[in-house]
Amino acid sequence: xxxxxxxxxxxxxxxxxxxxxxxxxxxxxxxxxxxxxxxxxxxxxxxxxxxxxxxxxxxxxxxxxxxxxxxxxxxxxxxxxxxxxxxxxxxxxxxxxxxxxxxxxxxxxxxxxxx
Amino acid sequence: xxxxxxxxxxxxxxxxxxxxxxxxxxxxxxxxxxxxxxxxxxxxxxxxxxxxxxxxxxxxxxxxxxxxxxxxxxxxxxxxxxxxxxxxxxxxxxxxxxxxxxxxxxxxxxxxxx
Numbered sequence: 001x002x003x004x005x006x007x008x009x010x011x012x013x014x015x016x017x018x019x020x021x022x023x024x025x026x027x028x029x030x031x032x033x034x035x036x037x038x039x040x041x042x043x044x045x046x047x048x049x050x051x052x053x054x055x056x057x058x059x060x061x062x063x064x065x066x067x068x069x070x071x072x073x074x075x076x077x078x079x080x081x082x083x084x085x086x087x088x089x090x091x092x093x094x095x096x097x098x099x100x101x102x103x104x105x106x107x108x109x110x111x112x113x114x115x
Numbered sequence: 116x117x118x119x120x121x122x123x124x125x126x127x128x129x130x131x132x133x134x135x136x137x138x139x140x141x142x143x144x145x146x147x148x149x150x151x152x153x154x155x156x157x158x159x160x161x162x163x164x165x166x167x168x169x170x171x172x173x174x175x176x177x178x179x180x181x182x183x184x185x186x187x188x189x190x191x192x193x194x195x196x197x198x199x200x201x202x203x204x205x206x207x208x209x210x211x212x213x214x215x216x217x218x219x220x221x222x223x224x225x226x227x228x229x
Contacts, residue, residue, distance in 0.1 A: 004158075035219075042202055042219035043159065091158050102147055102206060104217065106158025 004107035018080035025094030035091040124224040137203030
């Protein structure tokens with residue numbers, strides 16, 4: 001079974017530039033998550049989708065971050081404009097319907113460095 | 116939001132049994148307890164999940180007392196490859212879909228010594 005795919009693995013940009021990350025979840029997984037993990041910290045949930053609807057985006061900095069999940073499959077997370085403090089690994093995860101399984105499957109992440 | 120408290124770091128020798136305890140005093144009735152393992156440059160990986168008493172799988176055991184205010188992850192006979200960060204999570208239901216919002220803490224950095 002293919003896992004969660006993310007790209008790019010690494011990205012270096014200057015502050016005020018924009019960047020986009022892509023995620024392809026495991027086939028059949030209705031729930032998709034984007035987490036931000038700053039060095040030395042645990043992952044922080046940014047946004048959670050159920051199919052193509054947003055379940056929770058309370059910790060997403062909406063003035064600069066946006067995410068979409070068109071057609072309920074792939075998802076894109078965008079940052080515009082980037083700040084130095086956005087340097088982190090952006091992890092995508094997916095799971096089956098929430099009440100059935102509480103196991104999240106994570107991708108390898110996209111490491112962002114903002115200079 | 117349910118919150119968890121874990122030791123920041125632990126060291127153990129190869130071949131030993133390692134127990135990592137997590138406190139979750141405000142756990143709700145419908146919450147499950149889940150543990151994840153994370154290696155450097157990788158995403159977290161599911162280890163084990165439980166609601167009460169004891170759960171065992173091929174890699175670990177999870178002990179949950181009757182009051183469910185804490186849980187202990189037990190790793191038998193650890194090896195160098197078990198060096199990782201271990202996260203304890205408690206389920207938190209949000210939204211109209213009843214999905215759980217899983218909040219990660221800072222985790223426990225386990226170092227296995229040869």
